[in-house]
Amino acid sequence: MIPVLSREQMREFDRHAIEACRVPGVILMENAGRNAAGIVLRALGDRQAEIVIVAGGGNNGGDGFVVARRLLAQGHPAEVYLLGEAQHLKGDARVNHDAWRGLGGRVTAVTDDAGVMALSAALAALGPEDVIVDALLGTGLDRAVEGALAQVIGAINESDARVFALDVPSGLDANTGAVLGVAVRAADTVTFAHLKLGLLTPTGAEHSGDVHVVDIGVPGELFREVGCSALLFESDDASELVVPRGVATHKGSAGHVFAVAGSAGKTGAALLCARGALRAGAGLATICTFPDAADTLDQRVLEEMTARIDPALLEASLDECLARADVVVVGPGLGLDERAQRVAEHVVLTWNGTKVVDADALSAFAGRAAELARARGQLILTPHPGELGRLLGTSAADVERDRFGALARAVELTQSVVLLKGARTLVGAPGELPLVTAAGSPALATAGAGDVLAGVIAAFAKTTPPRLAAMLGAHVHALSAERWVEQRGADRGLVAHEVADGVPGVLARLLGASE
Known part of the structure; x- marks a missing residue:
């Protein structure tokens, strides 16, 4: 993990590299700018x-001057x-x-409205084959961008040129990914030494484009001296968790997932959940409804089984039904x-096992997140931002403004594994660093995709610890959508059962990578 x-x-x-490792800041800047120019x-x-390189008055601007000098050395002069x-x-x-001026490089100072207008005109004149380097603000910004x-x-x-941002797109909060007034929309972001939290949020991803992490001339392991705030989960990590089955595996040992799901008019959610579990390797799937x-x-069922909840003996019938379960999903289409x-x-x-709590089951605890801390067994909560907002007594917008902060609060209140859905899904757990996957596609904006995800996670939770089962499920689910997009060249039209049906192919690739 990264x-x-x-x-x-x-x-x-940076401070530790300069003071403890005795690498001067000017060398760090040189390395950062050289490698950014390489991109x-x-x-x-x-x-x-x-x-055109647009530089600010701080170190991000200094990086921009290095980029200009390095591009010139390769025969590409910049304004x-x-x-x-x-x-x-x-x-x-x-x-x-x-140093840039010493090589004959020109710097146009933008100090008034006329300068802003001249720069804006220069940017507007650029075409799609041209380049803008955003070296304005970097990671230090913590207030709204205003004025010039x-x-x-x-x-x-507004320019047609391809935009490269240095470290983070200017105007983006490096911690939360929030847009502070206005932010650069880059095609590429060259970030220095390590990924930044704000790049791994939906808004951050939308503004940063393709992210390239470049070396600044000190060992990456130096982060151990200062710590990190999250870990990026990649396919290599997934491959370590997906292991070949033994020859003696049977449907009972592969796991029995029970989906307490479905209601009149919403039976499809239950079916999709069960299908996700089976496609991810569960040996048996029963819908309890x-x-x-x-x-x-x-x-409608084929491979799935059904079990009935007796409304007159509700709790007792649930206990009897779930006595055979290895992992339970509760919530999809429940009502x-x-x-x-x-x-x-x-x-x-009350059920004493691993439970994936999704959809309507999360809504049942709206504003009562702390009650989940007293649940028996282990919970994996899988909210989207709206559901997490209701759980925490706030709004989806508040959650999206600081996804890492909202995740941490939910984990603390519930003492559970929490998976926050979105473009850059997060998983948090008590006492552990958050995990994040960059896999996924806008094609996943389709009804029932979350029901499939709940089932996939449940299947993995039979043999994988809850935190990793949640992250593995999210990653595999996202890769299934990515494969669909690759095969069809479309970013829409995917339906949920196709996500489930793509899971075995993803697992086959991961198994191949692990051998």
Whole structure:
């Protein structure tokens, strides 16, 4: 897994490299800028292009001057615009400004409205083959962008040129991924030494494009001296968790997943959950539901089985039904009426095993997150931002503004594994670093995808610890969607059962990678 650092940790990383390892800051800046220029050169190939570097007055601007110098050395001159006066530059940024000027490089200072207009016109004149390097703000920003900076970022976003951001897109909060007023929308982000938290959020991903992590000349393991805030889960990590079956494996040993799911008009959610479990390797899948829903399901099931909840003996019939379960999913399509509430509360709080708590079962505990901490067994909560907002007594917008913070709060309140869905799904657990996957596709914006995910996680939870089962499930589910997109060349039209049906192919690839 790859470490992901906060703004503060990265600042401490740089300080430790300079003070403890005695690597001067100007060398760190040189290495960062050289390798960022390498990413730009790789994109350019053999062609010439207009290159505009927009630099700020801090170290991010200093990185930009190094990029300009390194591009010039490879035959690609750039126009550099500096927001502010060169006389105000300090330290390493000033050193690299002077080095650029010493080579004959031109710097146009943008100090007033006329300068902003001239820069905006220069950016507007660029075409799709041209390049803008965003070296304005970097990771230190913690307040809203206003005035000339905001206007320049707007002009960058309106340009047709390909935008490369240095470290993080300017205007993006490096910790939360929130847009602080306005933020650069980059095609590529060259981030230095380590990934930053804000790049691994839906908004951060939308603004950063393809992310390239480049070396700055000190060992990456130096992060151990300062810590990290999350870990990026990759397919190599998934391969370590997906192991070949023994020859004596049978359906009983492969795991029996029970889905307490479905209600009148929502039986499809239960079927998709069970299908996800079976496609992920569960040997048996039973849908435990109310008689009216079970009657409908009995006309549709093939591999799945059904079991009926007796409304008159609700708790007792649930206990009898779940006595045969290895892992339970509760919530998909369950409903929000009084009997569904009773079912959700009984299963979540009293069944003593691993439970994936999804959808309507999460809504049953809206505003009551702390009650989940007293549940028997182990819980894997799988909310989308709206469900997590209701659980925490806040809104989806508040969750999205700081996904890592909302995840940490949910884990603390519930003392459970929490999977927060989204473009860059997160998994948190008590006493553990959050995990995040960058796998996924907008094609997953389809009804029932979450029901499939709950079943996939449940299948993995038979043999994998809950935190890793949740992350493995999210990663495999996302890779299934990615494969569908690759095969069809479309970013929409995927339906949930196709996600489930793609899981075995993903597992086959992961098994092959592990051998």
